[in-house]
Amino acid sequence: xxxxxxxxxxxxxxxxxxxxxxxxxxxxxxxxxxxxxxxxxxxxxxxxxxxxxxxxxxxxxxxxxxxxxxxxxxxxxxxxxxxxxxxxxxxxxxxxxxxxxxxxxxxxxxxxxxxxxxxxxxxxxxxxxxxxxxxxxxxxxxxxxxxxxxxxxxxxxxxxxxxxxxxxxxxxxxxxxxxxxxxxxxxxxxxxxxxxxxxxxxxxxxxxxxxxxxxxxxxxxxxxxxxxxxxxxxxxxxxxxxxxxxxxxxxxxxxxxxxxxxxx
Amino acid sequence: xxxxxxxxxxxxxxxxxxxxxxxxxxxxxxxxxxxxxxxxxxxxxxxxxxxxxxxxxxxxxxxxxxxxxxxxxxxxxxxx
Numbered sequence: 240x241x242x243x244x245x246x247x248x249x250x251x252x253x254x255x256x257x258x259x260x261x262x263x264x265x266x267x268x269x270x271x272x273x274x275x276x277x278x279x280x281x282x283x284x285x286x287x288x289x290x291x292x293x294x295x296x297x298x299x300x301x302x303x304x305x306x307x308x309x310x311x312x313x314x315x316x317x318x319x320x321x322x323x324x325x326x327x328x329x330x331x332x333x334x335x336x337x338x339x340x341x342x343x344x345x346x347x348x349x350x351x352x353x354x355x356x357x358x359x360x361x362x363x364x365x366x367x368x369x370x371x372x373x374x375x376x377x378x379x380x381x382x383x384x385x386x387x388x389x390x391x392x393x394x395x396x397x398x399x400x401x402x403x404x405x406x407x408x409x410x411x412x413x414x415x416x417x418x419x420x421x422x423x424x425x426x427x428x429x430x431x432x433x434x435x436x437x438x439x440x441x442x443x444x445x446x447x448x449x450x451x452x453x454x455x456x457x458x459x460x461x462x463x464x465x466x467x468x469x470x471x472x473x474x475x476x477x478x479x480x481x482x483x484x485x486x487x488x489x490x491x492x493x494x495x496x497x498x499x500x501x502x503x
Numbered sequence: 504x505x506x507x508x509x510x511x512x513x514x515x516x517x518x519x520x521x522x523x524x525x526x527x528x529x530x531x532x533x534x535x536x537x538x539x540x541x542x543x544x545x546x547x548x549x550x551x552x553x554x555x556x557x558x559x560x561x562x563x564x565x566x567x568x569x570x571x572x573x574x575x576x577x578x579x580x581x582x583x
Contacts, residue, residue: 250579274521322559424569431572486565 349480372425383498443469531571
């Protein structure tokens with residue numbers, strides 16, 4: 240922090256300088272390293288969970304350990320209250336691997352936004368949300384084509400029961416909303432939530448720093464206010480991190496469900 | 504009168520985009536308020552449907568807030 244004057248956070252927050260391999264196409268900055276760290280931890284955690292599940296199933300150990308219970312609750316949440324609720328047991332289990340991947344990846348990447356010394360969400364630049372959204376996009380189109388064949392595009396773009404005069408208009412709207420806006424909004428919603436959250440936190444804490452160390456008199460009291468705000472927003476960011484993971488997974492499920500649904 | 508307005512316009516600095524985002528957020532704010540208030544009303548009428556209504560509410564909120572978040576993204580996409 241340079242002495243003198245308050246510097247509000249800018250969008251440059253999300254373009255930190257390169258740390259590794261600078262100048263090559265594999266240039267890595269802080270956010271990339273955080274992503275690699277999160278992926279490593281997630282793979283390790285899910286691996287350990289699935290090992291525990293398999294072992295307790297083989298040994299007929301019906302009382303789960305604390306670690307196993309945590310896993311059962313988290314994986315079971317995606318399975319029961321997202322997949323089975325929306326898709327039913329059969330289709331829910333078919334798409335469960337993708338949904339679980341999306342949920343844990345988004346949650347893990349989001350939560351780094353509030354972990355001290357990491358302090359930026361892995362999802363706060365567009366790359367990762369775009370990959371996840373493309374995964375969801377490809378999956379719901381695949382689900383539709385597998386179930387209905389080419390008729391999937393007909394039911395999606397030209398719904399029955401619409402007067403033929405409006406068909407061109409409905410076709411354009413459906414094309415835009417189903418095949419263009421769905422993946423775009425999935426990616427943008429996640430990214431922009433994380434961007435806005437990070438900027439708010441940076442604003443609160445850099446203002447606190449400014450008020451405490453450079454402010455005079457009454458401004459020092461203001462610092463206590465901004466610090467409290469920053470603390471409350473940190474708690475709020477935990478909620479947002481979980482909520483965005485839930486919403487991303489839920490919307491993917493709903494899109495798959497809409498693709499599987501029969502034409503009415 | 505228009506002289507005053509012109510003088511004000513000449514001396515005011517800052518980005519009009521900020522005002523634009525504020526306006527865009529009004530719509531999403533009202534929308535999310537409507538979604539949540541209707542859900543609360545429905546849960547009050549039929550508490551046994553609460554879990555299903557909440558899922559629908561989150562989907563509704565996700566669609567509504569997307570508009571405000573797209574507005575937040577537009578300056579980076581279309582801006583100078």
